[in-house]
Amino acid sequence: MKKLRFKELIIISLVESSARKINLDADVNVFIGDNDTGKSSFIKSIYYALGATPPQVHPEWTQIMPITILKFAKDDIIYNMFRHGSYIVLFNENYEIINTFASIGNELSPYYEDFFDFKLKLTHSTSGELKTPLPSHYFLPFYIDQDVGWNKNWNSFDRLTEFKGWRKDLIEYHTGIKPNEYYILKAEKILMSELGKEITSELNALERVYLKAIEKNNSVLQVNIDVKQFEKDIEHLVIKLNEIKDIENKYRTKILDLYNEKAIIDHHIKLAESTIKELNKDYDFAEQLNETIECPTCGAMHPNTFAQRYIIAQDENRCYELLLQLNQEKGKIEAKISKENVELEEYSYKKNEIEAILNQKREEIKFNDYIENVGNSKLVDALKDELSILRNRIADIDGTIKNINKKMRKYVSGELQEEIEGYYFKLMKSFLFKLNVNKLKEETFKSISSSIKENGSDLSRALLAYTYSVLLVMEKYSSTYKCPIIIDSPLQNEQDDKNSVKILEFIRDHKPEYSQLILSCVDIHGVEFEGNIIELTDKYHFLSKDKFGEIFAEVQFIIDKAMKI
Structure with a gap:
């Protein structure tokens, strides 16, 4: 257990x-x-x-x-x-x-x-x-x-x-209506579905290109390059590339500033740690001294009182509190650095994409020559091959999702849910009676996901009955x-x-x-x-x-x- x-x-x-x-x-x-x-x-x-x-x-x-x-x-x-x-x-x-x-x-x-x-x-x-x-x-x-x-x-x-639709999923999870294994499979299914959507989008775009190719009456596909449009495209991509580079530089500057902040906090942490160690020594030393202390400057005798030792201890506490605050600030800065690095990587990825497109544009003229020499047939064949690969990937994903659905059905039993709901309802009726809640209508609490609504002092007793009903359901069915x-x-x-x-x-x-x-x-x-x-x-x-x-x-x-x- x-x-x-x-x-x-x-x-x-x-x-x-x-x-x-x-x-x-x-x-x-x-x-x-x-x-x-x-x-x-x-x-x-x-x-x-x-x-x-x-x-x-x-x-x-x-x-x-x-x-x-x-x-x-x-x-x-x-x-x-x-x-x-x-x-x-x-x-x-x-x-x-x-x-x-x-x-x-x-x-x-x-x-x-x-x-x-x-x-x-x-x-x-x-x-x-x-x-x-x-x-x-x-x-x-x-x-x-x-x-x-x-x-x-x-x-x-x-x-x-902070999470969408949390209540229903949480109740089904905790009460055992749907166990851990179901949610592991559900997460896998969502990820596969998202991947399927991405590949389907890519397939649709490629199919449009393929249809345009075969519409040319089986003649050679001429890939004519509009020089003015080509120059505009290049200019737009270069501007976009420079904008992203500027953003990258801003992120790098921001990350550098955060590292500088972290370095300052690290320095303050070392100072606080050093101070704590010194205060510990002062306290231990003060405890070991005689009841009076001779002033090293004037020779006067001062009492070594508890109050003086307490002041040292208070200083130590303040240093500990400062150290805790500094460590929290350091943790927040490290989290910010991590976040900024992730966003920087995203912009770097976009920059690489644009640079790849620019290289592709530069190759388009050569590609035009290639098409003129080789002809439309090889282009269509290449598109067919790519479409076949994408369709096979989508079929594989659909097959995986079907298998996941099949596995998920094993963990979703209508009979089990009915049994759990019935057990909850039986407990709830019994507990409401024991707690002297007599006016709550059955249809308002029949489902285990019900929102309990009552008036006056009956409300808290009804909520207690519901809480204990759920807890006893969990004891029997939940993992x-x-x-x-x-x-x-x-x-x-x-x-x-x-x-x-x-x-x-x-x-x-x-x-x-x-x-x-x-x-x-x-x-x-x-x-x-x-x-x-x-x-x-x-x-x-x-x-x-x-x-x-x-x-x-x-x-x-x-x-x-x-x-x-």
């Missing part, structure tokens, strides 16, 4: 010198606390640590620029994920770097294709490319967000609409990883005491057997949970300044490795 389990989450802010470490190594983890104790900020940070984007984050949380370090087990193998902003580092159990990621969409998402066996491909809304969706899409069924998750199903992460279920503040929309108890007991009693549960709420209304119960009591201070020194000492080597100090 493919299973993901969270072990521990450390959140540390170098900006305000605060931190917290939470043990998550239990089947059930319940966080209880009043509003403003930081429950939601913590809950949002868990899947955020793995690259998913929460829909809303409190601005004060963003300002402290938290670092997250999540320890998790995938198939009983321990990993650690470091994240600061968009910079992510994956470590193994011994904190050896496996991979680093400067971009979630372009680097982390493709990595998850193999890491989590996430073979679904969707069309990107802007580029039109067929790509692996985001971590937000992969973890979506397992998370209900406090801010938006209780208003609409399949809605608890941001950036979901995706069994990821931890995270539910933030389920007692929404002024639930009365009776319904509050029903909600909490339902969450506890119907949890999929092999899934970990992380629950956050203000009050559990006397409902007993076996597992890790954590009470949060400090208003406005989820992270602790008092624990910062201890936690920072524990994770400093991880930060050093992540920043390659």
